[in-house]
Amino acid sequence: MITGDLGDLRETAPARWRRILFQIGKKGAAAWPGLVQGGLSRAFVFALSLRDDGPRGLLGYARMSAEKLLRPRQSLFQRRPENAYRHPDGLIDLGGNLNAARLIAAYAQGAYPWNHASPLKWWSPSKRxxxxxxxxxxxxNLRRVLRQGRFRITFDKDFEGVMRGCARPRDGRVPITWIGTRTITAYRRLYALGHAHSVEVWNARNELVGGLYGVVHGGVFVIESQFAAERDASKAGFVTLARHLKEWGFVLADGKVMTGHLANMGMREISRETYLGLLKGYGDHKGPEVWQADPALDTANWKPEELL
Known part of the structure; x- marks a missing residue:
């Protein structure tokens, strides 16, 4: 999926440079670090967009901007999920509010926000x-780690701490994240309303060394992001969450876009149509009111395939 940024598509290049020069003159030397960092971030995201989908994806952003000016919205978003763009794959809208009501409605439709720079982008990819x-x-080796009790795993104890852990730069990677202050504020509100949850992984020194957070709609848990400051920390949190979700009657955990890590954990791709059908079919499912790790659920020896 493309997560690049075109900035304000209606702003011409000369106008953009005049604005940047004005900002430099107004703020002086103090403006340089932020401008340079912002410029490098945007250049990287632009290059990432080209790598993922090429010129067709960039044209898709321009097309969406024009569509928003000339056509009415099809629903809450400019396009319904089933009518999402093919290039970039799954794009259904640009911009708009990132408030709790819109987020809740988005996840109910199989959509979600994801962007590394403005404008805000909304997605419903063709495969999940x-x-x-x-x-x-x-x-x-992960079962061994779980049996040894190397980590203590909790739910909903430090939601913001997990988000900030996910936002921290990874070693060896470009320090760009889509989890900024605006995103943290929005999802913290979802957490307060009971629509978002976190998994915390603590080491023997009671340090938060891994975890993940996500959003619930009915019987589907949508994983937003995860992190690990120690080896196997995020995996331990993930399988513990999966064990509880299974016990609580959830139908699946949604990792959004396939990666090698997700494939190794057992995830597979399904079509958007299949995903939306499951989302609707399990939309009335009710999970527990209080999310709490149950020590009676033996994740280390869990073999769900034997129950088939």
Missing amino acids: AVLFFSDIRIEK
Whole structure:
């Protein structure tokens, strides 16, 4: 999926440079670090867009901007998920509010926000990476880690801490994140309303060394992001969450876009149509009012495939 940024598509290049020069003159030397960092970030995201989808994706952003000016919205977003763009794959809108009401409605429609720079982008990709719990893969070394009790795993104890852990730069990667202050504020509100949850992984020194957070709609848990400051921390949190979701009657965990890490954990791709059907079919499912790790659920020895 493309997560690049075109900035304000209606702003011409000369006008943009005049604005930047004006900002430099107004703020003086103090403006340089921020402008340089912002420029490098935008250049990287632009290059990433070209790598993922080429010129067709960039034209898609321009097309969406023109469509928003000339055509009425099809629903809450400019396009319904089933009518999402093919290039960039899954784009259904640009901009708009990132408030709780819109986020809740988005996830109910199989859509979500994801962007590394403005404007805000809304997505419903043609394929979703999902975990049906009977497919989960728990490697021997991870089972050993769980049996040894190397980590203590909790739910909903430090939601913002997990978000900030996910936002921190990864070693060896370009320090660009889509989890900024605006995103943290929005999802913290969802957490307060009971629509978002976190998994925390603590080491023996009671340090937060891994975790993940996500959004619930009915029987689907949508994973937003995860992080690990120690080896196997995020995996331990993920499989513990999956064990509880299975026990609580959830149908799947949604990883959004397939990666090698998700594939190794047992996720597979399903079509948008299949995903939306499951989302609708399990939309009335009710999870627990209080999310709490149950020590009676033996994740280390869990073999859901044997129950089939």
